[in-house]
Amino acid sequence: MPVISIVNQKGGTGKTTTSLNLGSALATLGKSVLLIDMDSQGNLGYSLGLDEGPSISDVFEGNVAIEKVIQEREGMSIVPSDMRLVDIELSLIDLSDRHNMLNSKIKAISKKYDYTLIDCPPSLSILAVNSLYASEKIIIPMLMEVLSLQGLDQIIQTIDKINSTYKKKLEIAGILPVMVDKRRKLSEEVKDHINENYDVNIFSSMVRNNVKASEAPSFGQSVITYSPHSNSAKDYMSFAEEMIKLN
Numbered sequence: 001m002p003v004i005s006i007v008n009q010k011g012g013t014g015k016t017t018t019s020l021n022l023g024s025a026l027a028t029l030g031k032s033v034l035l036i037d038m039d040s041q042g043n044l045g046y047s048l049g050l051d052e053g054p055s056i057s058d059v060f061e062g063n064v065a066i067e068k069v070i071q072e073r074e075g076m077s078i079v080p081s082d083m084r085l086v087d088i089e090l091s092l093i094d095l096s097d098r099h100n101m102l103n104s105k106i107k108a109i110s111k112k113y114d115y116t117l118i119d120c121p122p123s124l125s126i127l128a129v130n131s132l133y134a135s136e137k138i139i140i141p142m143l144m145e146v147l148s149l150q151g152l153d154q155i156i157q158t159i160d161k162i163n164s165t166y167k168k169k170l171e172i173a174g175i176l177p178v179m180v181d182k183r184r185k186l187s188e189e190v191k192d193h194i195n196e197n198y199d200v201n202i203f204s205s206m207v208r209n210n211v212k213a214s215e216a217p218s219f220g221q222s223v224i225t226y227s228p229h230s231n232s233a234k235d236y237m238s239f240a241e242e243m244i245k246l247n
């Protein structure tokens, strides 16, 4: 049931990798999963080897029902995106209910799935606000580096603003440490800093730096399928188990 946005306005923090591998891990554990790409880069569909075809852009343009753009991979239902989202975002600027476009399109269908995961763009733009508005929870994949902390303040402020403006109760489910290099003491220091200064959960699961995670997209597969015994497959399976326990 929950709709969960995978958010971080910084680029390259493992949003797409987390969306698709958490999705595939949840599907492996028997859950029904809807994955939605809200990034005009279209990395999610590419990484899962989706066919070219209608996308979320067609849904927003009002030509096609969301059911018609879904493709099935690895037991998940996936809604791809494409570059036209850039123009769609611009056309939304003047609309008064611009924040509600995604929500209005997925409200009915997301009820049919155990989990709906939204891969957000690297910004806190209108498309990101649409993702957040459509969600009950967010997951923040984050590199445990000092520079990530600045971004965290911005995400928290954005969520507070969405909650107060739209009377929502969007929650941060937690921060997922990604690309973790266990030898680096710095990661622990950043974690301690977050624990001491922010009222935000850090998941006990984390995702280690692992070359298999970065290879898998070239094969159009999640790392769970591409290399099930790799560290990153194991890490995403543990994370899926942690997410299931949370609900």
Ligand SMILES: Nc1ncnc2c1ncn2[C@@H]1O[C@H](COP(=O)(O)OP(=O)(O)OP(=O)(O)O)[C@@H](O)[C@H]1O
Residues within 6 Å of the ligand: 010, 011, 012, 013, 014, 015, 016, 017, 018, 039, 041, 043, 120, 121, 122, 178, 179, 180, 207, 208, 209, 210, 211, 213, 214, 215, 232
């Ligand atoms: N655990 C990992 N170990 C090694 N490489 C990883 C890991 N997770 C992600 N990567 C690689 O890091 C890069 C960025 O990851 P990803 O595309 O998931 O980030 P993103 O936040 O979605 O990026 P963007 O902001 O552009 O949408 C990719 O090349 C990906 O393959």
Ligand SMILES: [Mg+2]
Residues within 6 Å of the ligand: 015, 016, 017, 039, 043, 119, 120
């Ligand atoms: Mg991405």
